[in-house]
Amino acid sequence: MNLSQKLIATHLLEGSLIPGTEIALRVDQTLSQDATGTLVMLELEALQLDRIHTELSVQYVDHNLIQEDYKNPDDHLFLLSASKRFGLWYSRPGNGVSHIVHMQYFGKPGKCLIGADSHTCAAGCLGMLAIGCGGLEVALAIAGKPFYTNMPKIFGIQLINQLANWVSAKDIILELLRRYNVFGARGCILEYYGPGLSALSAMDRHVIANMGAELGATASVFPADENTQAFLTAQQRGDDYQPLSADPEASYDRQVTLDLNTLVPLIALPSSPGNVVPVTDVIGWPLYQAYLGSSANPGFRDYAIAACIVKNKIIPTQISFDINPASRNTLEELLHSGYLGALLHAGARLHQAGCNGCIGMGQAPATNGNSLRTVPRNFKGRSGTADDRVFLCSPETAAASAISGVITDPRTINIPYPMIHFPKYPIVDWAMFEAPLTPEQRAHITLQKGPNIVSLPEQSALMDHAALPILLKVTNNISTDAILPAGLHVLPYRSNIPKISDFCFEHLDSTYVLRARQADSTIGHVIIAGDNYGQGSSREHAALAPRYLGLRIVIALSFARIHWQNLVNHGILPLT
Ligand code: MIC
Numbered sequence: 030m031n032l033s034q035k036l037i038a039t040h041l042l043e044g045s046l047i048p049g050t051e052i053a054l055r056v057d058q059t060l061s062q063d064a065t066g067t068l069v070m071l072e073l074e075a076l077q078l079d080r081i082h083t084e085l086s087v088q089y090v091d092h093n094l095i096q097e098d099y100k101n102p103d104d105h106l107f108l109l110s111a112s113k114r115f116g117l118w119y120s121r122p123g124n125g126v127s128h129i130v131h132m133q134y135f136g137k138p139g140k141c142l143i144g145a146d147s148h149t150c151a152a153g154c155l156g157m158l159a160i161g162c163g164g165l166e167v168a169l170a171i172a173g174k175p176f177y178t179n180m181p182k183i184f185g186i187q188l189i190n191q192l193a194n195w196v197s198a199k200d201i202i203l204e205l206l207r208r209y210n211v212f213g214a215r216g217c218i219l220e221y222y223g224p225g226l227s228a229l230s231a232m233d234r235h236v237i238a239n240m241g242a243e244l245g246a247t248a249s250v251f252p253a254d255e256n257t258q259a260f261l262t263a264q265q266r267g268d269d270y271q272p273l274s275a276d277p278e279a280s281y282d283r284q285v286t287l288d289l290n291t292l293v294p295l296i297a298l299p300s301s302p303g304n305v306v307p308v309t310d311v312i313g314w315p316l317y318q319a320y321l322g323s324s325a326n327p328g329f330r331d332y333a334i335a336a337c338i339v340k341n342k343i344i345p346t347q348i349s350f351d352i353n354p355a356s357r358n359t360l361e362e363l364l365h366s367g368y369l370g371a372l373l374h375a376g377a378r379l380h381q382a383g384c385n386g387c388i389g390m391g392q393a394p395a396t397n398g399n400s401l402r403t404v405p406r407n408f409k410g411r412s413g414t415a416d417d418r419v420f421l422c423s424p425e426t427a428a429a430s431a432i433s434g435v436i437t438d439p440r441t442i443n444i445p446y447p448m449i450h451f452p453k454y455p456i457v458d459w460a461m462f463e464a465p466l467t468p469e470q471r472a473h474i475t476l477q478k479g480p481n482i483v484s485l486p487e488q489s490a491l492m493d494h495a496a497l498p499i500l501l502k503v504t505n506n507i508s509t510d511a512i513l514p515a516g517l518h519v520l521p522y523r524s525n526i527p528k529i530s531d532f533c534f535e536h537l538d539s540t541y542v543l544r545a546r547q548a549d550s551t552i553g554h555v556i557i558a559g560d561n562y563g564q565g566s567s568r569e570h571a572a573l574a575p576r577y578l579g580l581r582i583v584i585a586l587s588f589a590r591i592h593w594q595n596l597v598n599h600g601i602l603p604l605t
Contacts, residue, residue: 031279033183033218033250036158040141042175048182048282049216053175054158058085058135058142059167062127064092064388065145065568067104067524070111071485072168074476080116080468082173085135087118089127091383093520095391100521103479107524110477112463113470115171119463125356125382128152129327132235133358134462137269138253143167143176147242147567147591148324148405154234155260156253156273161242163569163595178590181247184217185281188225190290194446195439197334198229198236199326199403199423203295204287206243207305211506212561214244215590217283221251222275225289231260232328239325240405243302245564245589263455294438296401297421300409301506308426308438317398319344319431322353322380323387326403326424329359330449335428336368337447338439339375345434350375351392354382358456366452375432389413389516401427401436406565408510410536413517482524486577488600497555497581498548501534501541505559509571509592511537512563523570530574545578553581560585563592572599 030038034046037054044052061069066088088108093101105122112119120130127144128151136142138156142149145167152159160178170176186205192198205219219241221234229237234251241249251257252274261270296311298304321335332352344350352372354360360382363369373379386392387404393413394400400412400419407419422430425439433442466474503511513519514535522529534541548554556575562585563571572595582602596603 031183031185031220031275031281032252032273033220036139036141036250039139040158044180046180048180050180051177052180053177054141056083056143056170056176057140059083059170060087060089060127060131060142060144060146060149061164061167062092062146063090063104063108064520064523065164066108067482068569069145069164069168070108072165073111073115073171075485076168076172078115078172080471081171083171085118086171087120087131087135088112089120089130090122091126092388093390093523094122094381094383094385095517099479100481103481104524106477107479107482109463110474113466114474114476116465116471118465121461121463123357123381123383124461126324126327126384128239128324129235129355133264133356138257138271138273143170145567147565148239150241150246150249151235151239151324153241153249154231154238154251155257156251158248158250160248161567162591163567163598165569165598166594178247179216181216181218182282184214184219185284186219186221187223187284187286188221188289189223189286190225190288191228192289192292195425196292196294197423197425198233200292200295201287201289202237202240203297203305203421204292206297206303207295209244210303211243211301211564212245214241214246217246218248218250219244219246220281226252226254229256231257232330235328236326243405245561247590265457294423294426294440296426297407299418299420300407302406302421308422308436311436312438314436315399316348316401316430316435318349318351318394318400319427320351320353320386320392320400320402320404321424321427322355323384323404324355325405327355327359329362329451331403331424332359332363332372333366333368333449334447335424336371338425338428338442338444339432340371342375342432344376344431348431348434350377350431351380351386352377353380353385357382357461358458361456362452366450386412388520390520391517394419399436401430403427408508408565411510411515415536481522483527486526488576491581491600491602495552495581497553499557500544500548500554501538502557503537503559506561506564507558508565509563509568510565512571513568513574526570526573526577529570530577533575533578542578548579550579553579555582555584556580558583558585560587562588564589567591569595569599572596572601576601
């Protein structure tokens with residue numbers, strides 16, 4: 030067996046390992062973040078849940094951090110009260126992005142994690158079976174129900190040789206996106222193996238595993254080996270380690286070999302993670318912003334190498350050089366090691382640990398300004414600027430470009446390849462979490478709901494027969510960011526479905542909401558779409574909000590996995 034099959038077999042409750050057939054999995058752990066988690070908690074409330082039934086469930090606050098008014102902070106306190114009420118761990122605002130923090134504190138080889146965030150697959154870097162999904166599935170898993178999905182094909186990625194200097198983990202996943210595009214791994218688990226793994230740390234693997242979501246993969250799986258053990262030991266969790274790997278003669282449904290030594294710095298052009306070209310194709314293009322951080326490049330080395338590149342230099346005035354630490358611990362380590370000082374001295378703008386500009390919660394780029402980011406996705410308008418020009422690249426490329434003032438191949442800057450000095454003892458600080466309460470303590474907790482937290486709307490059953498108007502026709506690869514945008518003006522309504530529905534298809538067809546409201550809501554309407562409809566984020570708001578406006582059926586050439594399930598979960602018929 031390959032490792033993915035082993036992980037599935039040990040969690041299989043129903044079905045068999047035949048690709049394409051439905052399987053039910055036992056879930057050990059769940060994660061949710063604030064932008065999806067408020068719905069999860071409202072769903073737990075609707076289920077009248079008494080306590081969590083998983084081994085471990087964690088609620089993070091990492092997305093909606095800017096407190097322009099009461100809405101986001103009300104959500105944070107609601108989530109704290111719900112975590113206490115139901116028995117979840119709570120990670121406070123500023124503690125960092127769910128994916129890296131989960132890896133640091135809770136990730137465990139061999140466990141099955143599902144998460145209300147498409148990048149949950151990042152935890153596959155530790156030898157976990159980690160799958161992103163909609164909030165309702167996380168709520169049901171917390172309530173002790175299995176997770177249903179189709180048995181994926183296993184796509185073996187054999188890594189041989191080693192990366193050259195100035196080429197890093199981000200370039201590996203960008204190379205896979207260059208080859209297979211944003212739909213190339215749908216219905217698959219990407220399983221990495223081979224001698225090339227030995228030089229990739231657990232955090233390098235996180236970079237690669239995280240962006241499996243961009244290829245449409247169900248999960249990313251790495252073996253648990255000595256690099257995994259080194260990471261867990263440094264996190265003072267050496268006991269959580271167990272070695273895991275594919276059998277020596279394991280086979281895969283699909284297979285490719287990647288010679289790491291042949292890779293070059295790559296960059297995804299606006300506005301799809303699949304538009305990948307070598308950086309050499311765009312050198313000299315003007316730059317407005319260079320942006321470090323997010324779940325896609327969250328590790329100490331990603332900031333440290335940028336610090337080495339900009340050390341003792343000054344970033345040109347017109348460039349916004351944004352540092353978004355992914356975890357508070359990493360921020361503290363950068364502080365103590367001096368790397369943060371080098372970044373700040375060069376002109377960096379330091380933001381709090383969290384998702385921030387990755388989802389358009391601040392740091393929007395200027396009109397026509399090219400923004401080079403280490404984030405995982407660059408769908409149009411996601412940064413908060415409607416006509417944005419966001420590129421995806423490695424920290425090396427972002428920092429080298431920041432210092433040069435134009436898009437630059439990091440191999441051409443005139444400094445020796447830096448040696449990173451890692452902290453001897455990484456910071457491990459459980460004080461930043463609220464641990465689950467005892468049953469006696471939980472009994473006294475009530476949910477703390479601010480005025481913007483609105484219970485889930487009542488919905489009528491799907492009709493047996495209907496003649497419905499078609500209100501919208503859209504093309505291929507429509508992302509959930511296009512269906513229900515992110516950004517500072519929309520995100521604070523994540524706990525308020527009636528209000529957030531005002532923003533459906535805002536950038537794609539600003540007349541849709543009005544036309545849907547004017548249509549007969551007792552009949553509803555249809556959307557026609559191309560291939561890969563609903564790719565990207567797991568936000569179930571992209572189903573619930575159009576449903577609130579009367580959407581009953583989507584007819585598409587094909588659907589992205591998570592959005593298809595979200596449509597089903599909320600009573601919209603997805604027809605292929
Ligand atoms: C994303 O990267 O698109 C997000 C924002 O993390 C989403 C979740 C959300 O929309 O709240 C995701 O990846 O699922």
